[in-house]
Structure formats: structure tokens, C-alpha cells
Amino acid sequence: MDLKKGTLRQVLLITDGCSNQGEDPVAMAALAREHGITVNVIGIMEENSPEYLHKGLKEVEDISLSGGGVSQIVYTAQLSQTVQMVTRKGMTQTIHGVINSELQQILGKDSTIEDLPPEKRGEVMEVVDDLGETMDLELIILVDASGSMEKKLATVQESLIDLSISLNSRMGYNQFALFSFPGKKDDTEKLIDWTPQLNSITSAFSKLSSGGITPTGPAIKAAINEFTNRRSKRRLITGDDEEYIEGSGF
Amino acid sequence: MMMKNTSKxxxxxxxxxxxxxxxWHRNEYSIIRELGSGATxxxxxxxxxxxxxxxxxGHDSMAIISEVNVLKHFSRVQGKILGPSLIDVDDFVHGQQQIPFYVMExxxxxxxxxxxxDHKPEWAGILLVQLLTDLQMLHxxxxxxxxxxxxxxxxxxxxHRVRWIDVGGTTQVGRSIKEYxxxxxxxxxGLGTRKAEPSYDLFAASMIMINLAYPQRFEKRKDxxxxxxxxxKNSSMLSPFQSVLLKGLYGxxxxxxxxxxxxxxxxxxxxTSRMSAPPAKGQRTASRSGQRVKKKKKKRAVMFETVLLGSFLFIVYLFYLVSQSM
Incomplete structure (x- = not known):
């Protein structure tokens, strides 16, 4: 597979607790991975929240593990830097995974980058860094809009604008879409359609109405559908069979 | 093996x-103490x-290897050593895990x-100059x-000389900043992108000066x-460098x-301004360093100034009269 033509497809899920409606989010993340979509998760924690709430955030790690991505639990204040770090790491990890599966085809089943001597590993890593910088990125951001998140949404908004600064400093091309869950009518609502800039975000969050339920699983499923529809639509229009890189090869 | 770098x-x-x-290289190292720990x-x-x-x-093998690559580039391009020099790169086995490491000077x-x-505040400016010299070479x-x-x-x-100890965030010009x-x-x-260009470092260099004046740092407000x-402006340590720092901050x-x-x-x-502080000539003394001048001189200076001011006013008055009569 030619990585240079490919597009990285990532989901960034921002939540503060446990899902309580619909499909199991961990299963949906595994499904996403099968589609070559990486799921990264950020769990937001309040500075003085009780201990039992922290345990609820265990789900955060489980989702990212099964989605082949990266997770991080943070206090609200550190959100900005974490959002960009997790996204970047998630991208690197996806590319790393693809290269590992390529290596396995060449060198045999149990070979990974870690098994190479340090000098060779350095060369491979340079390729990974290159790709992370130059590949196009399609990112769907899923924001938990359940009641407890209401006070944190201003910070989330700020951190997403910050993320846009980071990603648009890359050489590759970016497309973002923003979804909230639960939406007004459905489990998921598309707040911002595909756009190269996240500046329009300010108005998007004011439309949000926080609800009581947290349908995390259905939200991930909606993201998968969005990616697949987009892909087939584009193929229909342009006729080109653009390649997506599959992160499930490791 | 892939999950090494999740949140755990x-x-x-x-x-x-x-x-x-x-x-790989069978070199042995015995640990003396921890020097510090960071994100990677x-x-x-x-x-x-x-x-x-x-x-x-490090626990994140990818990040460690990335850093090694940067250190290698340093040794490749520079005649003068900017960062610490790289000595060895290897893995060691700890229980079930293989842990990557590298060795520096x-x-x-x-x-x-x-x-x-322990040093006078003017050192801050000198350290910045040293830092900028190195940055120029790096750029x-x-x-x-x-x-x-x-x-x-x-x-x-x-x-005394500033040296860089952690070059892990070093990025090729034109790419996006890896670590900040x-x-x-x-x-x-809100003062620019995260594209790796010289002005990105110059902003950070200016902020280092601000940090030296405000060791506690501060949080961002709206603007x-x-x-x-x-x-x-409000720091006596920084205000002499105001024009330079602001240009650095604003790219x-x-x-x-x-x-x-x-x-x-x-x-x-x-x-130089400090050295030329006690001038004996008339007009400048009153405003600059009046206290040190002998009383007699001071008196004479005041008189001289009064006469000067008087004649100035007189001339202005004359002009006024002329303009009125026209």
C-alpha cells in the first residue's frame, strides 16, 4: 500500500464519564478499527470530583485500546495541550501500526519495529514522522454533551480551536467534522460539517442542549457511518479510488 | 506491544x-541517581x-527513537556542538519488557x-544573547x-554559557512543532501558528526572559x-529590553x-549611559544626576536654566505679538 496517497482517519472522543445508552462503545471502537479508523479518547475529570467518578473513566482506556488509539485522562485545565498531543500520538500510532504489518509481511510474523536494531529503527521512525507530517487527515470529533459536561464545554471549545492551530501547522491537508452526543433529536447530531478550519466552532456549541443520557457507543457508530458514506460519495463523484490507510494490521 | 504508549x-x-x-551493543551502565523526568x-x-x-x-519507544534521530542530526550538521552529544542507543531487558534507552554526554x-x-540581573540579557547565537546556528x-x-x-x-539539555522537540523548518x-x-x-520557523523559537526565547522576571508564570487572559x-512594561528587569522582547513576541x-x-x-x-552619568555641563545635570553635583554648581545650573526658560518664553511671546498684529 502506498502510504503517501493515503488519508489518516481518526476519531477523537471527548467525554467525562460512562456511556449509558445504546451499543457498547468498546465494541463500536473495535468495529471502527476494522474499518481502518483509529479511535482516540480523552476523559475529562474535575479537580475535586469524588473517587468513584474516576473509576467511571476506566471505559476511556478500554475504548481507545480496542479502537487502536491513544487515551488520556485530564483535568479540565490541561485539556488544550492534551487534545493536540493525543491526536498527534494517535496518528503516529496508526502509521506505526501499518508499517509494522508491512514489516511482518517481509520479515515474518513476529517482527515489529521494536525488534529491529536501534539504527534501523531510527530510519523507520523517520519515515513514520515524515508521514505523520505530510499525510492528509480526516478527523471526526465526538463531544459528550450530557448534563455534567455543560460547564466544561467552553474549555472544550477553546481546546478544539487550539487543536486546529496545531494541525493546520502541518504540511498535510486536514478536514474536521464535529458531532455531539446526545443530539437534540437523535443519539448523535452533526454540529459542523467537514471543514478545513475549526473557527466556526464558536457558534456550534451555543446550539448545544445538554441531555441526561450518554450514548457513546451510538456516537462512535455514527462516526464510522460518516466516514464510509463520505468515502463512497467521493468515489461516486470523482471516480478515484482514494486509499485509506488501515490501522488494523497489527 | 503497540499499546505501550496508551495512558497507562x-x-x-x-x-x-x-x-x-x-x-545490541553490550555496553554496561550503572545508575547513580535520577536527574529528572519528563513526558517521554x-x-x-x-x-x-x-x-x-x-x-x-522511556516507556514510549517511538518517542525515544524520534529524539535519537534529532540528536543524530545535531552531530551530523554542526561544527560546534549545540546539544549534548549522543554516545549510545540501545535496549535493555527488564523482566518481560524491552526498554529503549539512549546515552548522552x-x-x-x-x-x-x-x-x-546568585547572579546580577544583567546576566539574563547575556544568557539570552548566548541562546540567540546558538539558535541562529540551529536555524x-x-x-x-x-x-x-x-x-x-x-x-x-x-x-558561564547556556547549553541545551533536551532537544527532543527539535523540528525541521517548515513542519509542525512536535512538542511545546x-x-x-x-x-x-494567540500570537501565531505552530509551524516550525525561526520566529517560533524567538517567541519562546522572549518568554524565557519573561519567565525569569515572573518565576511563578501566569495564566492567559482574553487578550x-x-x-x-x-x-x-511592568517589570523593571524587562523594561530596558522592551523593544527587543516585543518584537520577538510579535514575530x-x-x-x-x-x-x-x-x-x-x-x-x-x-x-554607556551609566558611565556617562556625571556630566558637568549645565543643562543636562539637573535632570540626570542632580544629587551628586556640588551645591554651588547646582545653583548655577538652576540659574542658567531659569534664564534659558525665560528667554524662551520671551521669544514665544514675541512671536505671539507679531502674529496678533498681522
Whole structure:
């Protein structure tokens, strides 16, 4: 597979607790991975929240593990830097995974980058860094809009604008879409359609109405559908069979 | 193996006296103590075959290898050594895990804050000039430091000189900054992108000065740019360098060299103005250093000024009369 033509497809899920409606989010993340979509998760924690709430955030790690991505639990204040770090790491990890599966085809089943001597590993890593910088990125951001998140949404908004600064400093091309869950009518609502800039975000969050339920699983499923529809639509229009890189090869 | 770098980040520590042996090159290092730990790993002081070295181990093999690549580039491009030189790269086996590590030259010195505690404030400006000299060389070689902050610098010597200790965030010009710390990041303050270009480092260099004047740092308010300007103005340590720092913050310098030269000329001027402070000639004394001048001289100066002011007013009055009569 030619990585240079490919597009990285990532989901960034921002939540503060446990899902309580619909499909199991961990299963949906595994499904996403099968589609070559990486799921990264950020769990937001309040500075003085009780201990039992922290345990609820265990789900955060489980989702990212099964989605082949990266997770991080943070206090609200550190959100900005974490959002960009997790996204970047998630991208690197996806590319790393693809290269590992390529290596396995060449060198045999149990070979990974870690098994190479340090000098060779350095060369491979340079390729990974290159790709992370130059590949196009399609990112769907899923924001938990359940009641407890209401006070944190201003910070989330700020951190997403910050993320846009980071990603648009890359050489590759970016497309973002923003979804909230639960939406007004459905489990998921598309707040911002595909756009190269996240500046329009300010108005998007004011439309949000926080609800009581947290349908995390259905939200991930909606993201998968969005990616697949987009892909087939584009193929229909342009006729080109653009390649997506599959992160499930490791 | 892929999940090593999820949030768990199994932080494990080596103890003093523990020995690690490289799997590939078979070099042995015995740990003396921990020097510090950051986002990508922990740095230890250790003794190797040829004396004391700094050993960095990490839980994220990708990040460690990335850093090694940067260190290698340093040794490739520079005639003069900018960062610590790279000695060895290897893995060691710890229980079931294979842990990557690399070995650097151990630099002995003080942190910027420790150093400034024992030295006069003018040193801050001189350290900045040194830093800018090094940055100029780095930029010319096609690299941007990225995560420039006091934690990543050390003052070695005497003779005192700023050195870089952690070059992990160094990025090729034109790419996006890999690693940053909010307080030193122009994106955070709303003053630019995170594209690796010389002006990104010059912003951070200016922020290092601000940090030296405000060791506690501060949080961003709405108008980041205006806030930083106020911070520079309100500090007696920074205000002499105001013009240079503001240009650095607002991305007005095209190269580190340009900023360095401005900084040097401010430092020079500061010196000369103090030396030429006790002039004996009339008009200037009253405003500059009146207290030191002998009483008699002072009296005469005041008289001279009164006469000067009187004649000036008289001339203005004359003009006024002329203009009225026309």
C-alpha cells in the first residue's frame, strides 16, 4: 500500500464519564478499527470530583485500546495541550501500526519495529514522522454533551480551536467534522460539517442542549457511518479510488 | 506491544546502583541517581566505561527513537556542538519488557533559575544573547528548537554559557512543532501558528526572559498579546529590553541574529549611559544626576536654566505679538 496517497482517519472522543445508552462503545471502537479508523479518547475529570467518578473513566482506556488509539485522562485545565498531543500520538500510532504489518509481511510474523536494531529503527521512525507530517487527515470529533459536561464545554471549545492551530501547522491537508452526543433529536447530531478550519466552532456549541443520557457507543457508530458514506460519495463523484490507510494490521 | 504508549504509561524507575546492559551493543551502565523526568521518559546520571553519562529511558519507544534521530542530526550538521552529544542507543531487558534507552554526554551546570538567584540581573540579557547565537546556528542548519523553556536549558561554566539539555522537540523548518509547553508557545497566546520557523523559537526565547522576571508564570487572559506587553512594561528587569522582547513576541524578527544584534546594542547602551552619568555641563545635570553635583554648581545650573526658560518664553511671546498684529 502506498502510504503517501493515503488519508489518516481518526476519531477523537471527548467525554467525562460512562456511556449509558445504546451499543457498547468498546465494541463500536473495535468495529471502527476494522474499518481502518483509529479511535482516540480523552476523559475529562474535575479537580475535586469524588473517587468513584474516576473509576467511571476506566471505559476511556478500554475504548481507545480496542479502537487502536491513544487515551488520556485530564483535568479540565490541561485539556488544550492534551487534545493536540493525543491526536498527534494517535496518528503516529496508526502509521506505526501499518508499517509494522508491512514489516511482518517481509520479515515474518513476529517482527515489529521494536525488534529491529536501534539504527534501523531510527530510519523507520523517520519515515513514520515524515508521514505523520505530510499525510492528509480526516478527523471526526465526538463531544459528550450530557448534563455534567455543560460547564466544561467552553474549555472544550477553546481546546478544539487550539487543536486546529496545531494541525493546520502541518504540511498535510486536514478536514474536521464535529458531532455531539446526545443530539437534540437523535443519539448523535452533526454540529459542523467537514471543514478545513475549526473557527466556526464558536457558534456550534451555543446550539448545544445538554441531555441526561450518554450514548457513546451510538456516537462512535455514527462516526464510522460518516466516514464510509463520505468515502463512497467521493468515489461516486470523482471516480478515484482514494486509499485509506488501515490501522488494523497489527 | 503497540499499546505501550496508551495512558497507562507504565512508569517504572531504575534505582541507584542498578546496572543495565544494552541488548545490541553490550555496553554496561550503572545508575547513580535520577536527574529528572519528563513526558517521554526519565533521565539518570550513570557511570559508563568512559566516565559519567546521562541515560534516558522511556516507556514510549517511538518517542525515544524520534529524539535519537534529532540528536543524530545535531552531530551530523554542526561544527560546534549545540546539544549534548549522543554516545549510545540501545535496549535493555527488564523482566518481560524491552526498554529503549539512549546515552548522552552529561552536562554539569545550574538551572537558569538557580543561576539567576546568585547572579546580577544583567546576566539574563547575556544568557539570552548566548541562546540567540546558538539558535541562529540551529536555524541555519534547517532546524527549529520547538520546546524552548528554562527546563531544557542549563548554565555551565565558568565561563558561564547556556547549553541545551533536551532537544527532543527539535523540528525541521517548515513542519509542525512536535512538542511545546503552553507558556512558551505562541499558539497558546494567540500570537501565531505552530509551524516550525525561526520566529517560533524567538517567541519562546522572549518568554524565557519573561519567565525569569515572573518565576511563578501566569495564566492567559482574553487578550494574550496585550497581556504579555503589560508584563514586559511592568517589570523593571524587562523594561530596558522592551523593544527587543516585543518584537520577538510579535514575530517581527526574521532571524535570531537580528534579535541578537538588537539585544547586544541594548546591553551596550545600558552600560554607556551609566558611565556617562556625571556630566558637568549645565543643562543636562539637573535632570540626570542632580544629587551628586556640588551645591554651588547646582545653583548655577538652576540659574542658567531659569534664564534659558525665560528667554524662551520671551521669544514665544514675541512671536505671539507679531502674529496678533498681522
Amino acid at each position: 504509561g507504565q512508569v517504572f524507575k531504575l534505582r541507584a546502583g542498578e546496572r543495565i546492559t544494552g541488548k 521518559g526519565t533521565v539518570y546520571l550513570a557511570s559508563g566505561r568512559n566516565g559519567q553519562v546521562a541515560v534516558k529511558t 552529561f552536562l554539569k551546570g545550574e538551572t537558569l533559575f538557580q543561576f539567576m538567584k 541555519q542548519a534547517g532546524w527549529v528548537f520547538g520546546d524552548l523553556k528554562p527546563d531544557n536549558l542549563l548554565v555551565v561554566g565558568p565561563p 509547553t503552553e507558556f512558551f508557545d505562541r499558539g497558546y497566546w 494574550g498579546g496585550g497581556q504579555l506587553k503589560e508584563a514586559v 517581527k524578527y526574521r532571524s535570531a541574529e537580528e534579535m541578537r544584534n538588537d539585544m547586544v546594542s541594548v546591553l551596550n547602551n545600558k552600560g
